[in-house]
Amino acid sequence: MQHYPKLLETWHRVHLYSSSCSVLGWDQNCVMPPAAAAFRGEQIGFLSQLAHQEMSSDAYETLLKKSFDEVAELGSLDPRRRNVERALRLLKREKSLSAELVNDWSRATVEGQTAWEEAKQKRDFSLFKKPLQKIIALSLQRAELFGYEKTPYDALLPDYEWGFDSQKLDEIFVPLQAGLTALLRSCQKRDDISFRELGTGFSPALQEQLGRELALSLGFGFDDGVLLTSSHPFSTTLGPRDFRITTRYSEKDFLSSFSAVAHEVGHSLYERGLPQEYLGQPVGSASSAGIHESQSLFWEKRIAQSQPFLKAWTSKFRQAFPEQLAKLSGDDLYRQANRVRSSLIRVDADEVSYSLHIIIRYELEKALINERLPLDELPQLWNEKYQSYLGITPSHLGEGCLQDIHWSCGSFGYFPSYALGHLFSAQFAEAMEKDLGSLDRRIEAQDFGRIRQWLKDKIHSRGASFDSQDLIREVSGRELSIEPFMIYLQQKVGTVYQ
Amino acid sequence: MQHYPKLLETWHRVHLYSSSCSVLGWDQNCVMPPAAAAFRGEQIGFLSQLAHQEMSSDAYETLLKKSFDEVAELGSLDPRRRNVERALRLLKREKSLSAELVNDWSRATVEGQTAWEEAKQKRDFSLFKKPLQKIIALSLQRAELFGYEKTPYDALLPDYEWGFDSQKLDEIFVPLQAGLTALLRSCQKRDDISFRELGTGFSPALQEQLGRELALSLGFGFDDGVLLTSSHPFSTTLGPRDFRITTRYSEKDFLSSFSAVAHEVGHSLYERGLPQEYLGQPVGSASSAGIHESQSLFWEKRIAQSQPFLKAWTSKFRQAFPEQLAKLSGDDLYRQANRVRSSLIRVDADEVSYSLHIIIRYELEKALINERLPLDELPQLWNEKYQSYLGITPSHLGEGCLQDIHWSCGSFGYFPSYALGHLFSAQFAEAMEKDLGSLDRRIEAQDFGRIRQWLKDKIHSRGASFDSQDLIREVSGRELSIEPFMIYLQQKVGTVYQ
Numbered sequence: 001m002q003h004y005p006k007l008l009e010t011w012h013r014v015h016l017y018s019s020s021c022s023v024l025g026w027d028q029n030c031v032m033p034p035a036a037a038a039f040r041g042e043q044i045g046f047l048s049q050l051a052h053q054e055m056s057s058d059a060y061e062t063l064l065k066k067s068f069d070e071v072a073e074l075g076s077l078d079p080r081r082r083n084v085e086r087a088l089r090l091l092k093r094e095k096s097l098s099a100e101l102v103n104d105w106s107r108a109t110v111e112g113q114t115a116w117e118e119a120k121q122k123r124d125f126s127l128f129k130k131p132l133q134k135i136i137a138l139s140l141q142r143a144e145l146f147g148y149e150k151t152p153y154d155a156l157l158p159d160y161e162w163g164f165d166s167q168k169l170d171e172i173f174v175p176l177q178a179g180l181t182a183l184l185r186s187c188q189k190r191d192d193i194s195f196r197e198l199g200t201g202f203s204p205a206l207q208e209q210l211g212r213e214l215a216l217s218l219g220f221g222f223d224d225g226v227l228l229t230s231s232h233p234f235s236t237t238l239g240p241r242d243f244r245i246t247t248r249y250s251e252k253d254f255l256s257s258f259s260a261v262a263h264e265v266g267h268s269l270y271e272r273g274l275p276q277e278y279l280g281q282p283v284g285s286a287s288s289a290g291i292h293e294s295q296s297l298f299w300e301k302r303i304a305q306s307q308p309f310l311k312a313w314t315s316k317f318r319q320a321f322p323e324q325l326a327k328l329s330g331d332d333l334y335r336q337a338n339r340v341r342s343s344l345i346r347v348d349a350d351e352v353s354y355s356l357h358i359i360i361r362y363e364l365e366k367a368l369i370n371e372r373l374p375l376d377e378l379p380q381l382w383n384e385k386y387q388s389y390l391g392i393t394p395s396h397l398g399e400g401c402l403q404d405i406h407w408s409c410g411s412f413g414y415f416p417s418y419a420l421g422h423l424f425s426a427q428f429a430e431a432m433e434k435d436l437g438s439l440d441r442r443i444e445a446q447d448f449g450r451i452r453q454w455l456k457d458k459i460h461s462r463g464a465s466f467d468s469q470d471l472i473r474e475v476s477g478r479e480l481s482i483e484p485f486m487i488y489l490q491q492k493v494g495t496v497y498q
Numbered sequence: 499m500q501h502y503p504k505l506l507e508t509w510h511r512v513h514l515y516s517s518s519c520s521v522l523g524w525d526q527n528c529v530m531p532p533a534a535a536a537f538r539g540e541q542i543g544f545l546s547q548l549a550h551q552e553m554s555s556d557a558y559e560t561l562l563k564k565s566f567d568e569v570a571e572l573g574s575l576d577p578r579r580r581n582v583e584r585a586l587r588l589l590k591r592e593k594s595l596s597a598e599l600v601n602d603w604s605r606a607t608v609e610g611q612t613a614w615e616e617a618k619q620k621r622d623f624s625l626f627k628k629p630l631q632k633i634i635a636l637s638l639q640r641a642e643l644f645g646y647e648k649t650p651y652d653a654l655l656p657d658y659e660w661g662f663d664s665q666k667l668d669e670i671f672v673p674l675q676a677g678l679t680a681l682l683r684s685c686q687k688r689d690d691i692s693f694r695e696l697g698t699g700f701s702p703a704l705q706e707q708l709g710r711e712l713a714l715s716l717g718f719g720f721d722d723g724v725l726l727t728s729s730h731p732f733s734t735t736l737g738p739r740d741f742r743i744t745t746r747y748s749e750k751d752f753l754s755s756f757s758a759v760a761h762e763v764g765h766s767l768y769e770r771g772l773p774q775e776y777l778g779q780p781v782g783s784a785s786s787a788g789i790h791e792s793q794s795l796f797w798e799k800r801i802a803q804s805q806p807f808l809k810a811w812t813s814k815f816r817q818a819f820p821e822q823l824a825k826l827s828g829d830d831l832y833r834q835a836n837r838v839r840s841s842l843i844r845v846d847a848d849e850v851s852y853s854l855h856i857i858i859r860y861e862l863e864k865a866l867i868n869e870r871l872p873l874d875e876l877p878q879l880w881n882e883k884y885q886s887y888l889g890i891t892p893s894h895l896g897e898g899c900l901q902d903i904h905w906s907c908g909s910f911g912y913f914p915s916y917a918l919g920h921l922f923s924a925q926f927a928e929a930m931e932k933d934l935g936s937l938d939r940r941i942e943a944q945d946f947g948r949i950r951q952w953l954k955d956k957i958h959s960r961g962a963s964f965d966s967q968d969l970i971r972e973v974s975g976r977e978l979s980i981e982p983f984m985i986y987l988q989q990k991v992g993t994v995y996q
Contacts, residue, residue, distance in 0.1 A: 013544070223531060223533050241531075242537065
């Protein structure tokens with residue numbers, strides 16, 4: 001092999017660019033003073049552009065093609081062959097766009113975000129309408145150039161989830177919506193059930209101590225990890241031994257920051273488990289956005305918000321917050337953490353209604369892209385779907401169709417991955433229990449070593465060698481199904497609503 | 499002008515590289531987990547190398563020379579002409595080194611730092627001797643290639659202070675040493691004077707509050723500034739509106755972190771005052787290391803450790819630390835903060851003895867470079883000079899000749915700038931008082947606006963348009979002298995030792 005090693009050098013250089021950008025982004029979110037934003041944008045844009053130039057150059061294309069000849073003889077699962085195949089697939093997508101479209105896109109999405117922020121703040125859709133119209137028009141151009149079999153929306157999905165099209169998503173989301181709406185209604189009917197509020201005045205410093213202890217107990221270390229605060233919790237990886245997560249602290253709700261830590265630890269454990277020897281290379285990255293989300297949801301919902309987990313931690317919570325929690329049991333905490341309520345804001349939603357928020361966005365973005373839904377109809381249609389699936393209607397656009405940033409960045413096709421994450425997580429957990437026996441018993445014993453190892457062996461260490469549907473088939477032995485998720489939810493709801 | 503605008507573009511690109519490196523360095527010192535160090539080194543090395551390549555390319559040299567033809571007609575103080583002249587001066591220095599020497603140098607100084615750290619920790623000079631020998635040999639090679647009139651050491655000084663040679667430094671440091679040693683001895687004789695200790699148990703959180711209030715009151719804002727902690731306090735600038743400073747908190751000594759904040763604010767106010775329109779260009783940077791240090795020392799020593807300042811802050815200190823400070827007056831704090839004591843560690847030294855530490859290092863590094871002082875004699879000679887100038891002898895090498903990192907990085911010629919900073923600061927302050935009247939009265943009134951404006955007009959906004967000796971002449975109307983510093987010190991010592 002003569003060219004493949006040169007390819008590895010290129011990827012390493014690009015990884016140095018992109019990981020440096022990630023440091024700049026981390027600092028921007030966690031440390032940077034507000035007035036520094038404009039220049040930070042310029043720094044990140046500059047370094048991203050250099051990485052992009054390397055990855056879309058003719059020299060890179062030639063190197064990739066010559067490397068393909070070298071690895072074509074290898075077994076189809078050989079990571080070197082997979083590396084080159086994955087890279088060719090991405091390059092083909094990249095190269096199908098004209099330089100002009102790339103520029104227009106980048107300008108339109110920057111303008112889109114600025115307009116969206118103002119529109120959301122002023123609750124005025126008209127401020128966002130024109131920029132969004134532009135982004136949709138450019139998305140359609142992109143879709144045409146990427147190419148698709150049935151609908152243009154299908155051409156946008158591979159940015160987040162290779163192997164899915166809207167037909168496949170419909171097959172999943174139609175029964176999922178019906179099942180979830182029914183389950184939500186059954187909870188809402190139980191007005192005989194009461195919940196015990198947690199009180200308020202939870203000190204951020206003590207929440208941080210608990211968060212650090214939680215992170216450690218789940219397997220996130222501080223020799224190679226950092227926990228800080230940011231306005232929206234996130235996880236990022238800045239180098240082979242540099243894992244960062246954030247949360248935020250509300251004095252009114254310690255369980256929210258606690259859950260956010262578990263969620264971000266889940267993302268970070270995935271990144272910690274990726275095959276280190278392929279770091280910065282196509283197969284060394286995550287399989288898909290949905291698989292990534294499945295890992296965070298597993299640790300947040302399946303572990304940290306489970307009954308045995310919250311029971312095991314109750315004495316620690318009480319030590320930290322004796323006044324607020326003196327009269328609450330582990331069961332009270334568990335029921336409060338998993339209470340099911342129709343709500344208008346996606347990021348605050350419970351496990352039952354969350355995917356309904358997603359399905360609404362999925363249906364709307366399909367309509368925007370495939371059916372050219374007139375933008376004037378978007379706010380009204382949004383509200384109608386909320387009434388139909390969740391039984392509530394936003395009182396203003398800030399809690400309606402202006403709540404999420406995604407469309408303003410042009411991320412059409414991203415939302416489905418959030419709901420798929422729930423499904424993947426449940427199907428992985430089912431497979432895990434077949435191998436390891438009862439999860440709850442391990443949680444009771446606070447014994448997470450085998451669980452982590454199973455996830456690492458079956459999912460993390462495989463990197464992007466499998467696309468998400470192939471991975472779920474490989475790990476669980478069957479196609480992706482809503483069944484494990486619905487069974488898990490019904491059981492959980494049963495214990496919460498006795 | 500056709501080429502000069504292209505030059506500006508190059509400098510802007512290089513500024514994007516270098517400021518991104520600064521973000522990586524800031525994160526490394528303040529946030530990064532320990533295990534991430536190796537990869538961070540690789541990221542910084544990669545981006546620095548790219549900047550270096552641009553700034554040493556033949557294309558850059560051609561562009562500079564063509565730009566010079568364009569600006570040669572302009573007045574000698576025109577910033578565009580100065581920009582090109584400064585850049586040519588630096589490029590000439592850069593180009594005089596062979597690629598091989600640059601590589602050897604970078605390897606030797608990395609090895610030097612590793613060896614020095616171990617040697618310091620084990621107090622074993624033999625571990626550092628060989629790497630240091632190599633660095634000295636390479637420094638001599640560099641000096642030969644840079645060129646010099648009298649001694650090779652003179653060729654190394656321009657990295658920190660253009661326009662100085664060792665003859666000039668001798669003229670300054672010989673009388674300075676005599677004056678300071680005499681002043682130190684006079685203080686040491688006053689064993690009739692007693693000082694009141696400050697106590698201990700100063701909460702870091704309250705120290706941080708005071709530090710932030712101090713920074714604000716001196717003119718450091720948090721809309722475009724950040725204060726964090728690091729093991730060694732420092733100041734860095736990451737963009738046109740992105741100023742960062744650090745301190746560290748000792749529960750035993752709140753005045754130390756307080757002074758460190760004032761010191762780093764001083765550095766940062768200099769950077770805030772640099773001519774924004776020339777940012778990232780030669781004239782948009784600091785005049786010299788010594789001038790930079792003069793600005794930090796001015797705010798630390800002349801302002802924050804002055805009698806009126808500490809008196810004005812006493813009630814705030816008492817509110818924060820009522821137990822420890824109940825019985826102490828502003829005068830007690832002032833005398834404690836400015837107590838003169840022979841000590842072995844440079845960074846902990848008072849204002850009288852500090853420059854003696856520097857002069858010892860200066861004399862030794864001259865001997866190492868110009869007279870090939872055998873390294874075996876270094877530890878002994880170090881101790882003899884401490885005995886002679888400061889009247890004390892280190893008990894081990896960690897507090898002797900292994901205490902500072904500078905030589906292990908090859909920074910021969912850096913130390914003098916620290917002492918020059920004290921001299922510049924005093925001479926600037928003298929000139930300032932001629933213009934603005936009594937400084938102490940403004941400090942009493944906590945009125946720093948006119949002081950800041952004076953510094954900005956006379957020093958900061960001039961960037962690197964003047965080398966340090968030209969700047970001091972321009973601002974004070976005379977050559978650099980030790981007189982203002984000695985007068986200031988004698989007055990201060992007089993009030994401390996009544």
